[in-house]
Amino acid sequence: xxxxxxxxxxxxxxxxxxxxxxxxxxxxxxxxxxxxxxxxxxxxxxxxxxxxxxxxxxxxxxxxxxxxxxxxxxxxxxxxxxxxxxxxxx
Amino acid sequence: xxxxxxxxxxxxxxxxxxxxxxxxxxxxxxxxxxxxxxxxxxxxxxxxxxxxxxxxxxxxxxxxxxxxxxxxxxxxxxxxxxxxxxxxxxxxxxxxxxxxxxxxxxxxxxxxxxxxxxxxxxxxxxxxxxxxxxxxxxxxxxxxxxxxxxxxxxxxxxxxxxxxxxxxxxxxxxxxxxxxxxxxxxxxxxxxxxxxxxxxxxxxxxxxxxxxxxxxxxxxxxxxxxxxxxxxxxxxxxxxxxxxxxxxxxxxxxxxxxxxxxxxxxxxxxxxxxxxxxxxxxxxxxxxxxxxxxxxxxxxxxxxxxxxxxxxxxxxxxxxxxxxxxxxxxxxxxxxxxxxxxxxxxxxxxxxxxxxxxxxxxxxxxxxxxxxxxxxxxxxxxxxxxxxxxxxxxxxxxxxxxxxxxxxxxxxxxxxxxxxxxxxxxxxxxxxxxxxxxxxxxxxxxxxxxxxxxxxxxxxxxxxxxxxxxxxxxxxxxxxxxxxxxxxxxxxxxxxxxxxxxxxxxxxxxxxxxxxxxxxxxxxxxxxxxxxxxxxxxxxxxxxxxxxxxxxxxxxxxxxxxxxxxxxxxxxxxxxxxxxxxxxxxxxxxxxxxxxxxxxxxxxxxxxxxxxxxxxxxxxxxxxxxxxxxxxxxxxxxxxxxxxxxxxxxxxxxxxxxxxxxxxxxxxxxxxxxxxxxxxxxxxxxxxxxxx
Numbered sequence: 001x002x003x004x005x006x007x008x009x010x011x012x013x014x015x016x017x018x019x020x021x022x023x024x025x026x027x028x029x030x031x032x033x034x035x036x037x038x039x040x041x042x043x044x045x046x047x048x049x050x051x052x053x054x055x056x057x058x059x060x061x062x063x064x065x066x067x068x069x070x071x072x073x074x075x076x077x078x079x080x081x082x083x084x085x086x087x088x089x090x
Numbered sequence: 091x092x093x094x095x096x097x098x099x100x101x102x103x104x105x106x107x108x109x110x111x112x113x114x115x116x117x118x119x120x121x122x123x124x125x126x127x128x129x130x131x132x133x134x135x136x137x138x139x140x141x142x143x144x145x146x147x148x149x150x151x152x153x154x155x156x157x158x159x160x161x162x163x164x165x166x167x168x169x170x171x172x173x174x175x176x177x178x179x180x181x182x183x184x185x186x187x188x189x190x191x192x193x194x195x196x197x198x199x200x201x202x203x204x205x206x207x208x209x210x211x212x213x214x215x216x217x218x219x220x221x222x223x224x225x226x227x228x229x230x231x232x233x234x235x236x237x238x239x240x241x242x243x244x245x246x247x248x249x250x251x252x253x254x255x256x257x258x259x260x261x262x263x264x265x266x267x268x269x270x271x272x273x274x275x276x277x278x279x280x281x282x283x284x285x286x287x288x289x290x291x292x293x294x295x296x297x298x299x300x301x302x303x304x305x306x307x308x309x310x311x312x313x314x315x316x317x318x319x320x321x322x323x324x325x326x327x328x329x330x331x332x333x334x335x336x337x338x339x340x341x342x343x344x345x346x347x348x349x350x351x352x353x354x355x356x357x358x359x360x361x362x363x364x365x366x367x368x369x370x371x372x373x374x375x376x377x378x379x380x381x382x383x384x385x386x387x388x389x390x391x392x393x394x395x396x397x398x399x400x401x402x403x404x405x406x407x408x409x410x411x412x413x414x415x416x417x418x419x420x421x422x423x424x425x426x427x428x429x430x431x432x433x434x435x436x437x438x439x440x441x442x443x444x445x446x447x448x449x450x451x452x453x454x455x456x457x458x459x460x461x462x463x464x465x466x467x468x469x470x471x472x473x474x475x476x477x478x479x480x481x482x483x484x485x486x487x488x489x490x491x492x493x494x495x496x497x498x499x500x501x502x503x504x505x506x507x508x509x510x511x512x513x514x515x516x517x518x519x520x521x522x523x524x525x526x527x528x529x530x531x532x533x534x535x536x537x538x539x540x541x542x543x544x545x546x547x548x549x550x551x552x553x554x555x556x557x558x559x560x561x562x563x564x565x566x567x568x569x570x571x572x573x574x575x576x577x578x579x580x581x582x583x584x585x586x587x588x589x590x591x592x593x594x595x596x597x598x599x600x601x602x603x604x605x606x607x608x609x610x611x612x613x614x615x616x617x618x619x620x621x622x623x624x625x626x627x628x629x630x631x632x633x634x635x636x637x638x639x640x641x642x643x644x645x646x647x648x649x650x651x652x653x654x655x656x657x658x659x660x661x662x663x664x665x666x667x668x669x670x671x672x673x674x675x676x677x678x679x680x681x682x683x684x685x686x687x688x689x690x691x692x693x694x695x696x697x698x699x700x701x702x703x704x705x706x707x708x709x710x711x712x713x714x715x716x717x718x719x720x721x722x723x724x725x726x727x728x729x730x731x732x733x734x735x736x737x738x739x740x741x742x743x744x745x746x747x748x749x750x751x752x753x754x755x756x757x758x759x760x761x762x763x764x765x766x767x768x769x770x771x772x773x774x775x776x777x778x779x780x781x782x
Contacts, residue, residue: 021542055598
């Protein structure tokens with residue numbers, strides 16, 4: 001049985017962004033990922049790296065611009081985007 | 091003494107010579123078109139400014155075309171033009187050479203890559219993927235030399251500015267009377283894919299400072315300047331194009347790709363460059379801006395120019411020639427300084443191509459459309475590189491700035507450390523290994539003291555060097571500290587991983603975070619960020635003697651009156667090159683803190699030819715030898731026992747710095763003088779490490 005999507009996302013975050021002291025299970029699914037002093041405190045270079053990793057791992061295409069900012073707000077928003085992208089449009 | 095620019099050469103996407111490039115730049119023409127050097131399919135941006143009709147085999151000596159890179163050919167073409175204009179033939183005098191590059195032979199290495207990855211490839215990957223940047227220096231020297239002193243400088247997008255800064259330091263410090271200095275970078279898949287991955291490239295021709303700007307446009311090219319002491323130039327009847335009057339460098343110590351938004355160090359670097367020139371904001375008429383057209387650079391730079399120039403800001407013209415030529419990365423600082431020299435000669439300011447509506451946060455006295463004729467007295471040329479490596483050059487009409495004296499400061503060691511297999515040794519350590527230099531990688535626990543969160547973007551070389559620099563001593567006063575970081579090559583391991591991934595998965599999956607770490611200068615960038623060093627920061631390279639190149643460069647900069655303390659630092663990291671030949675290789679790193687104020691030991695460079703007439707040794711004097719030079723015969727030092735540095739410290743390219751760390755430790759322990767015999771690109775050098 002494979003891990004849940006949020007668990008997989010957290011593993012990608014830790015591996016791809018070289019967060020040696022961060023255990024994936026300690027990342028809060030709803031906490032903000034980016035911004036100084038907030039949540040994980042990731043920056044714009046992390047955002048780019050994470051976008052490439054998520055696209056590769058989950059086979060999705062992340063749009064550019066403001067839309068991507070809302071997708072990358074938290075682990076849960078990324079997971080929701082992945083679910084949405086995988087569900088065929090009605 | 092004054093420093094005249096007596097020759098300029100430029101190869102650009104718009105024209106093959108300096109003055110033709112200036113004419114096209116002044117017309118506001120841009121050179122962007124779909125990339126033809128390689129296939130840009132699948133990339134978000136597919137345009138760049140390429141130098142047309144460049145055939146490497148036409149520039150390289152007969153039968154050597156296959157060993158030359160596009161970067162080499164660009165460099166030699168521009169350097170030849172500069173020498174021709176200055177009417178200098180290097181073999182007839184003592185001309186020195188500084189070459190800057192960041193991409194070197196990367197384009198050619200990429201051509202080899204698919205073949206190299208086949209399982210039965212005849213060439214080991216580790217051999218060919220290494221693109222020693224110092225090869226470009228050797229090719230310029232072999233085509234146009236001989237040159238006396240020669241050095242490679244790399245500091246990402248401020249490389250060209252720092253090449254000129256080092257040449258200026260040699261001239262101001264009395265080491266040189268004439269220097270050919272410049273920089274060259276060819277386009278390659280690595281930088282094109284990397285900047286695309288970072289989302290930094292505008293799919294349309296770039297528009298610096300414009301409200302609609304959407305990123306930079308890559309270019310390529312080379313520029314060289316002949317810089318000469320006024321008396322030297324006058325004696326041979328040469329005329330000045332402009333005068334090089336000011337220079338400064340600084341590190342933002344902020345982020346590996348993003349500029350510090352308040353422009354604090356950029357401002358300070360412009361002010362320092364004006365201080366060196368003896369000029370103030372009211373003397374400046376033009377700023378040739380870095381002006382990349384990225385969302386982050388342009389407002390930071392306009393803010394910094396405003397802060398540096400104060401009330402003169404509204405009057406001073408500002409333009410970025412990257413709108414015409416694109417961003418030629420390492421070459422840009424040299425190209426733009428050469429164009430600024432021509433702007434002063436021709437008394438006209440080039441426009442910023444692509445700029446029609448300046449953004450609200452980029453308001454300045456911009457030049458739109460075509461060039462503006464105007465009286466130009468002094469002008470700044472700004473360059474800001476990845477890792478926050480800033481460089482500023484000031485050029486002026488001849489005789490406008492005050493005349494300056496030659497500066498020859500004594501260089502002192504204030505601290506030092508080197509990493510060996512049993513840990514980091516500083517100069518107060520009295521337990522050095524006696525004669526068992528060990529080969530192999532350094533132990534992993536060497537870097538466990540680093541803050542894991544802050545060190546997470548550092549590669550192996552950067553981590554080791556950050557730990558060694560951190561071991562020297564806490565830097566707690568107001569003086570700024572800089573770093574010259576030497577390494578045998580770029581980052582072959584990470585570069586091959588990056589390119590291999592692009593080849594297998596496509597450019598869309600290139601790693602944005604890995605890309606900035608592939609540049610040689612990320613060593614200086616990352617260590618300055620981690621250790622918060624805000625002085626001058628640049629990298630140098632030499633396959634065998636990176637440590638010696640770093641030591642010489644740092645000493646020359648301190649001696650010429652650069653206002654920072656400077657670490658001479660070097661690292662020879664373990665990796666696939668070492669693994670291919672493990673018994674010949676020791677992973678090593680060393681850092682030596684140098685300053686012009688009295689410290690633990692004084693460094694004096696001795697010309698090997700003058701050694702026979704030098705004072706002889708005392709009973710406490712020692713000799714430490716790096717390499718195989720045998721210069722003591724026939725001198726008063728012939729009977730002193732010679733310790734081979736390699737036996738104590740292991741064989742590595744960082745030995746030049748590590749040996750002086752050891753020599754200083756011997757002085758701290760009671761030796762009155764230690765002669766360190768170095769071998770360098772230019773031949774032998776001797777540094778005498780003296781007790782105060």
